[in-house]
Amino acid sequence: MPNSKTASVVLGITFIAVGIIGFIPNPLVSDTGVFVTNGVHILTGGVFLLALFMSGKESLIINTIGGAYVLVSLLGFMTSGDYMLGMIHLNLADKYLHVGLAVAILAIGKLPPNPRKVTTTTES
Numbered sequence: 001m002p003n004s005k006t007a008s009v010v011l012g013i014t015f016i017a018v019g020i021i022g023f024i025p026n027p028l029v030s031d032t033g034v035f036v037t038n039g040v041h042i043l044t045g046g047v048f049l050l051a052l053f054m055s056g057k058e059s060l061i062i063n064t065i066g067g068a069y070v071l072v073s074l075l076g077f078m079t080s081g082d083y084m085l086g087m088i089h090l091n092l093a094d095k096y097l098h099v100g101l102a103v104a105i106l107a108i109g110k111l112p113p114n115p116r117k118v119t120t121t122t123e124s
Contacts, residue, residue, distance in 0.1 A: 003058075003111055008058050012048030012051075013049075014045070047065060059109050059111070063105075063106060070106075073102050
């Protein structure tokens, strides 16, 4: 059964990979290799991977990032022009992608935490 720790690791690796691939101009992720956008993806992936070291906080990490993506989505739709905050390239597809990511990440944040192994001892 999927759990929040596994999901956080998968999200972390995915975001880091997208950030790295984005430095290579390509039509799939980035046609310009924008440093700020790719840096944000790598940083976000790193935060997701923090769940490996913060046992029991996986859902908090995922939901915090999901909430941040809600704010990014709102800010994106309030932005006129091609750059959010003057430094993050954004087009209409990016705006809807951020909405989708926010919804997906918040849904993933509802997964149960990593199951703990329970050991019992019996006394004789």
